[in-house]
Amino acid sequence: MVPPRRPDAVGLEVDLVPAWKKDRAVLRADTVARAVALCVETRRGVLVVGPPGAGASRCAADIAAGLRAAGVRVSVWDNLDRAAARKTLPDGAVVVASARVGAALPEWSCEVVTASTTRLTLRNLTRGGSEAAVSAAVGVPISARLVEALWTCSHGNLMALRATYDDLATRGLTRRMRGRLTLTVDPATAVADVAVDPQLWIGGSGTGPGGVDPMTDALTTVALARRLSVPDLEDLHGCDVVSELLARALVVEGQHDGANVLAVQPPVLAAALRDAADHRRRRETYDAVLERPGIVPPDPSVVLWALANVPAAQAATAAQAATSQATASQAATAARSATTALAAARAALDANDYRTGVELSQAARRAGVVMTPLQQAEFDLIAGSCLRLADRVYEAAEMFERSLECLRASAGHRGDDDEPGGPEFTRVLLDNVAARADLAQYRDRSPENSLALIESAHALLAPGHPGHSVLDALTVVHLSYAGRYREAVRAYDEIHEPRFDGVPREPWAVADPLHPAPLPVEWEWRLEAIYAIALDALGQSDTALAVLRRLARRMRTVDAHARSTEEYLAAWMYVVLHGFGVTALLAELSPFLAAEQDDSVRLGPGLRRVADAEIALAAGDLSAAVAAASDAIDTIEVDGPEEYLSRALSLCALIAALSGRTATAKEKLRRLRAVPGYANSPLGPEIRGAEAGVLYCFGRFAEARDIVRSLIDEGQLGAAARAALAGVLVADTESCRMVSGLEVSGEVPVLLRDIAADTLAKNPRRLLDAAQRARGVGFHLVSVAVADRARQLATPGSQHHIQAERMIATTEIGGAPADLTGLGGSAPGVPSGVTLTRRESQIADLVGQGLTNAEIAAELHLSKRTVEGHLNRIYTKTGTRLRG
Numbered sequence: 001m002v003p004p005r006r007p008d009a010v011g012l013e014v015d016l017v018p019a020w021k022k023d024r025a026v027l028r029a030d031t032v033a034r035a036v037a038l039c040v041e042t043r044r045g046v047l048v049v050g051p052p053g054a055g056a057s058r059c060a061a062d063i064a065a066g067l068r069a070a071g072v073r074v075s076v077w078d079n080l081d082r083a084a085a086r087k088t089l090p091d092g093a094v095v096v097a098s099a100r101v102g103a104a105l106p107e108w109s110c111e112v113v114t115a116s117t118t119r120l121t122l123r124n125l126t127r128g129g130s131e132a133a134v135s136a137a138v139g140v141p142i143s144a145r146l147v148e149a150l151w152t153c154s155h156g157n158l159m160a161l162r163a164t165y166d167d168l169a170t171r172g173l174t175r176r177m178r179g180r181l182t183l184t185v186d187p188a189t190a191v192a193d194v195a196v197d198p199q200l201w202i203g204g205s206g207t208g209p210g211g212v213d214p215m216t217d218a219l220t221t222v223a224l225a226r227r228l229s230v231p232d233l234e235d236l237h238g239c240d241v242v243s244e245l246l247a248r249a250l251v252v253e254g255q256h257d258g259a260n261v262l263a264v265q266p267p268v269l270a271a272a273l274r275d276a277a278d279h280r281r282r283r284e285t286y287d288a289v290l291e292r293p294g295i296v297p298p299d300p301s302v303v304l305w306a307l308a309n310v311p312a313a314q315a316a317t318a319a320q321a322a323t324s325q326a327t328a329s330q331a332a333t334a335a336r337s338a339t340t341a342l343a344a345a346r347a348a349l350d351a352n353d354y355r356t357g358v359e360l361s362q363a364a365r366r367a368g369v370v371m372t373p374l375q376q377a378e379f380d381l382i383a384g385s386c387l388r389l390a391d392r393v394y395e396a397a398e399m400f401e402r403s404l405e406c407l408r409a410s411a412g413h414r415g416d417d418d419e420p421g422g423p424e425f426t427r428v429l430l431d432n433v434a435a436r437a438d439l440a441q442y443r444d445r446s447p448e449n450s451l452a453l454i455e456s457a458h459a460l461l462a463p464g465h466p467g468h469s470v471l472d473a474l475t476v477v478h479l480s481y482a483g484r485y486r487e488a489v490r491a492y493d494e495i496h497e498p499r500f501d502g503v504p505r506e507p508w509a510v511a512d513p514l515h516p517a518p519l520p521v522e523w524e525w526r527l528e529a530i531y532a533i534a535l536d537a538l539g540q541s542d543t544a545l546a547v548l549r550r551l552a553r554r555m556r557t558v559d560a561h562a563r564s565t566e567e568y569l570a571a572w573m574y575v576v577l578h579g580f581g582v583t584a585l586l587a588e589l590s591p592f593l594a595a596e597q598d599d600s601v602r603l604g605p606g607l608r609r610v611a612d613a614e615i616a617l618a619a620g621d622l623s624a625a626v627a628a629a630s631d632a633i634d635t636i637e638v639d640g641p642e643e644y645l646s647r648a649l650s651l652c653a654l655i656a657a658l659s660g661r662t663a664t665a666k667e668k669l670r671r672l673r674a675v676p677g678y679a680n681s682p683l684g685p686e687i688r689g690a691e692a693g694v695l696y697c698f699g700r701f702a703e704a705r706d707i708v709r710s711l712i713d714e715g716q717l718g719a720a721a722r723a724a725l726a727g728v729l730v731a732d733t734e735s736c737r738m739v740s741g742l743e744v745s746g747e748v749p750v751l752l753r754d755i756a757a758d759t760l761a762k763n764p765r766r767l768l769d770a771a772q773r774a775r776g777v778g779f780h781l782v783s784v785a786v787a788d789r790a791r792q793l794a795t796p797g798s799q800h801h802i803q804a805e806r807m808i809a810t811t812e813i814g815g816a817p818a819d820l821t822g823l824g825g826s827a828p829g830v831p832s833g834v835t836l837t838r839r840e841s842q843i844a845d846l847v848g849q850g851l852t853n854a855e856i857a858a859e860l861h862l863s864k865r866t867v868e869g870h871l872n873r874i875y876t877k878t879g880t881r882l883r884g
Contacts, residue, residue, distance in 0.1 A: 541746025
């Protein structure tokens with residue numbers, strides 16, 4: 001007898017969190033395939049090494065399985081660096097071994113490994129690879145929020161991924177919702193209390209003097225003081241220990257502000273070591289760090305701790321020797337100095353650690369740090385920026401006003417750099433203007449107040465001051481924030497052309513053609529990325545790509561952090577995707593892979609899902625596109641950034657409309673239009689274009705054409721061509737006429753223009769050529785729709801008709817072709833008076849369901865040629881086509 005279910009247990013099985021299962025799929029398929037091919041060719045084994053927890057054992061097992069499938073005899077030596085017993089190699093077998101990188105191998109194995117294996121060094125998984133690995137292990141797709149939490153803790157380390165997932169599931173922070181496994185709290189809160197065992201990665205270390213493991217001790221120092229350099233760590237713990245840590249990849253070296261600094265990998269190990277350090281251990285480390293000034297800004301956490309604990313630290317050192325007291329005094333003075341506190345606050349803002357940035361401001365006030373008015377202005381400005389980025393808008397506005405008051409107070413101060421017009425004063429003033437303009441744009445959902453604020457700021461600078469160029473650049477930025485790209489391009493051109501023709505154009509311009517006011521290099525690079533995005537919207541994709549290529553060459557000599565800005569990455573994605581297609585974008589992934597390793601890059605999980613939806617839609621994978629867009633909406637609604645919600649809604653509405661999900665599309669369109677200023681966004685033209693696409697799918701052609709015309713009137717020809725795409729694919733004559741006359745450049749914009757012209761000409765041969773070009777650039781959705789149009793125009797049974805059928809059958813798109821019902825409409829019924837045989841009726845029904853010829857043949861157990869013959873007879877009888 002089955003026991004009755006408790007009332008409070010009803011429905012619990014739906015919310016059960018799936019456990020991490022052993023997945024049999026090959027994790028690193030490309031790496032494994034290359035290793036297997038090399039082993040088969042050379043008859044040499046392979047030694048797979050990697051950082052602790054990177055998955056060397058699993059990779060070795062996958063390689064061994066591939067070799068066995070190829071008929072090669074294999075001997076697997078797993079975890080060779082920890083092997084206790086001696087192993088022998090059977091005759092005719094190859095060795096597939098695994099070990100931790102940097103670990104010593106047993107003496108008995110060295111000769112065999114050296115003579116008969118090839119070394120394969122693994123890297124940690126990429127962000128996408130990590131998501132795929134977790135999804136496969138738990139058997140369900142995971143949300144962007146959960147991906148963010150797992151990546152923050154692991155950085156692609158397989159063991160860290162599993163440990164973090166198990167911890168989150170144990171604490172009840174994961175839940176299955178809408179077909180995805182997601183977090184119930186924000187990622188930062190979820191990862192703050194993740195607890196793991198450090199010995200999973202450190203295991204095997206020895207014990208030093210005093211019973212302290214030197215490896216763990218050095219790792220704890222790096223975890224607590226996150227901006228140490230190699231020489232600093234060597235001075236504190238010795239060269240041998242540091243060399244061992246680097247060799248075993250437990251500590252990695254990276255660039256920060258022009259200096260090489262160390263970080264513990266994976267991040268969850270660093271967090272566990274920090275949590276295990278007691279107050280005394282922290283004080284010792286922080287005092288040692290504060291005694292070592294360097295070119296790298298101090299760790300914000302160190303300075304925050306010191307500001308909050310200076311009195312306690314002084315009391316603890318009162319009984320020490322005189323030299324120790326002097327050292328503690330110097331450390332306390334350094335911690336309390338305005339320069340150190342300011343540098344730490346800047347570092348917190350750069351690292352997107354907004355809570356620490358605000359707490360530093362509060363701690364400095366409580367500790368009574370003495371600052372000049374200019375320093376106080378900058379401190380308030382940084383705190384306000386942290387509050388703004390944390391969506392505490394009103395507190396941010398108050399901080400910005402307080403900063404401006406301090407700037408006015410510092411106007412009476414006279415110094416080399418701090419006086420009005422000096423470089424430091426100007427820098428803080430311009431940063432204040434930029435912050436207040438950004439706040440106004442975010443709060444008002446309109447650029448008008450921002451532009452007025454920037455214009456009025458010119459009066460704060462003397463005529464001819466270099467700061468005027470920065471304010472002009474800020475104007476370009478805010479015009480692009482509003483999606484007004486033609487005005488942004490015009491303002492950009494004015495910055496880069498002579499300001500006068502005998503007479504200055506503006507009251508603040510300098511009539512000196514030999515010495516124009518240059519922009520700072522960081523502003524110049526930022527503007528060029530925005531300029532490329534603007535050119536793409538205007539339909540000048542070739543020029544936009546040339547601008548990006550030039551910018552990339554100029555940035556090769558700087559560290560990856562300088563290249564991983566939001567504008568730079570957005571420019572690469574949109575210019576390449578819109579101008580040259582998905583295939584070209586896949587060849588330009590290096591900037592995005594570099595950004596994955598930089599925690600200071602502010603790309604939220606919602607933005608990443610928006611990008612996933614854009615690419616999936618272009619590639620024709622409507623199922624993946626709607627999943628990504630829905631996840632983006634769920635993520636952005638909770639975690640922000642709020643200004644990108646309208647783009648996620650517009651994408652979801654368009655994908656749903658293309659898939660024939662009319663109710664969903666109408667709901668998303670209603671929500672989109674309810675967002676105040678929904679088109680006031682850097683993606684404003686694309687949002688309006690998606691709105692037009694939805695209206696085309698609804699049959700409201702006049703409204704859709706009005707949007708396309710407005711984009712053309714604004715000069716945004718590239719955005720207009722994309723907006724009219726759905727109208728072109730349904731052969732709306734007026735839309736085709738508008739697009740066919742656009743002056744655009746770039747492979748994809750020219751392709752869209754040619755499709756419109758060929759649709760007007762009703763030329764199936766040229767349409768087939770366009771469909772082939774669309775498939776070549778990776779636009780499979782467009783390829784199938786255009787091939788379908790060519791098939792409709794071609795005579796049944798003709799060469800063009802057969803080619804169109806073949807192209808539709810062989811073009812890979814996500815989901816069944818029935819997902820294109822939004823473009824083609826439902827299949828027309830059989831005219832009255834026409835009689836079909838039983839087999840012909842079956843085939844007609846399956847065609848109406850969206851099955852391809854190959855799928856129909858498999859369903860009815862017929863050959864594909866027989867199905868094609870039945871279709872031709874149906875076409876002859878009905879005088880029409882059945883496919884939608």
